[in-house]
Structure formats: C-alpha cells, structure tokens
Amino acid sequence: MKRRILLVDDELAILLTLKAILEMNGFEVETAHSGREAIQRLNDSEYQMVITDMRMETETAGYDVVRAAKKQSYNPATAILTAFPTLGTEWKEKGAQSLLVKPVGTDDLLRQLECLLISHEDQKQRASRKAAATVLKVTETKLDSQTAAARKAG
Numbered sequence: 001m002k003r004r005i006l007l008v009d010d011e012l013a014i015l016l017t018l019k020a021i022l023e024m025n026g027f028e029v030e031t032a033h034s035g036r037e038a039i040q041r042l043n044d045s046e047y048q049m050v051i052t053d054m055r056m057e058t059e060t061a062g063y064d065v066v067r068a069a070k071k072q073s074y075n076p077a078t079a080i081l082t083a084f085p086t087l088g089t090e091w092k093e094k095g096a097q098s099l100l101v102k103p104v105g106t107d108d109l110l111r112q113l114e115c116l117l118i119s120h121e122d123q124k125q126r127a128s129r130k131a132a133a134t135v136l137k138v139t140e141t142k143l144d145s146q147t148a149a150a151r152k153a154g
Contacts, residue, residue, distance in 0.1 A: 002028040003117065004045075008038040008052035008065055009081065014102070018051075021106055022113075035061030039068040046074040049117060051100065054082040063094045070095045077120035079113070 005027050009015045012033075019029045030045065032038035034057050042050070042065075050069045054062035066078045079098040080091045091099050098116045100109065 002026060003048045004028045004030070005113075006030050006032060006038060006041055006045075006047045006050045006052075006069075006076075008032045008035065008050070008056070008062075010034060010053060010056040014053075018109075021109070025110055035064045038065045042068050042072055042076075046072075047076045049077040049079065049113065049120075051079045051081050051113075054080050054084065062096075066095045075124060077116050079116060 005022060007015060007018055007022070007029050008031070009018070010033055015031050015033070019031055022029045030041060032041050035052070036057065038050070038052060050065060052062045052065040054060065056062070062080050062082070066080065069076050069078050078096045079100050080096045081100045081102060083102040085099065085101045097120060098112060100112060
C-alpha cells in the first residue's frame with residue numbers, strides 16, 4: 001500500500017516537481033494549490049502526511065492547513081515547507097512536526113520524510129497503547145468495585 005501525501009503549494013513548478021519526486025519514490029501524492037483547497041481535501045480524504053507551503057494566499061496559510069490536519073481523526077504527520085526559515089520554533093508551537101527548507105535536495109527530503117513518518121507512527125502507537133492501558137485500568141477498577149460490592153452484599 002502506497003503512503004498518501006497531501007502536498008500543498010501555490011507555486012506550480014514546486015508542486016509538480018515535488019509531486020514527481022515523491023511519486024517516483026513510492027508515495028501516492030495529491031496536490032492542492034491553496035490552504036483553502038488543502039483543508040477541503042483533508043476533510044474529503046485520508047493522508048499519512050501533509051506537507052504544506054507556509055506563504056500562500058496569506059502569510060500564514062500553512063498554519064491553517066496544519067491546524068486542519070491536526071483536527072482529523074486519522075491524525076496525519078505534518079510538515080511546513082518554506083523558503084523563509086526564520087520561523088524559529090513557532091512552526092512547532094503551531095503543530096507542525098517538521099520544517100523543510102526550500103530548496104531541499106531529493107535525498108535529504110526523502111530522508112526527512114521517512115524519519116517523520118516513522119516517528120509519527122511511533123507516537124500514534126504509543127498513544128494508542130496508553131489509551132488501551134487507561135481503558136483496562138478503568139475496567140479493572142470497576143470490576144474490583146463490583147466484586148467488593150458483591151462480597152459485601154453476599
């Protein structure tokens with residue numbers, strides 16, 4: 001199964017170049033030309049990762065895309081793509097997991113995306129195990145209470 005990426009950029013040349021590179025390396029890529037279009041696609045389909053340019057129809061449209069991605073139940077990995085790496089740590093505070101600086105070489109890009117996907121899947125699995133452990137603990141507590149009540153009544 002190919003990993004699905006939503007790639008968002010208002011510059012057609014960058015969008016098509018990155019799409020071709022990613023597809024040649026085994027990804028299934030859908031594109032969006034604006035933050036608004038990306039948000040609609042996020043609501044219509046599921047993706048393992050969202051890579052979005054920062055500056056599109058607004059200076060911070062990329063953050064809008066990241067916020068929309070974080071609201072999805074399927075929880076995709078998120079990366080900001082920018083030619084302006086002066087964001088400091090703001091990109092992390094806004095929910096992005098990675099900052100990709102244009103121009104980025106193919107090998108470096110692929111390595112960064114693989115690392116992001118792996119770490120994101122690890123985080124999702126840890127969260128799932130933690131949620132399962134919490135449910136188990138609550139269930140055990142209820143059973144213990146019911147057992148104690150039954151002993152007391154009996």
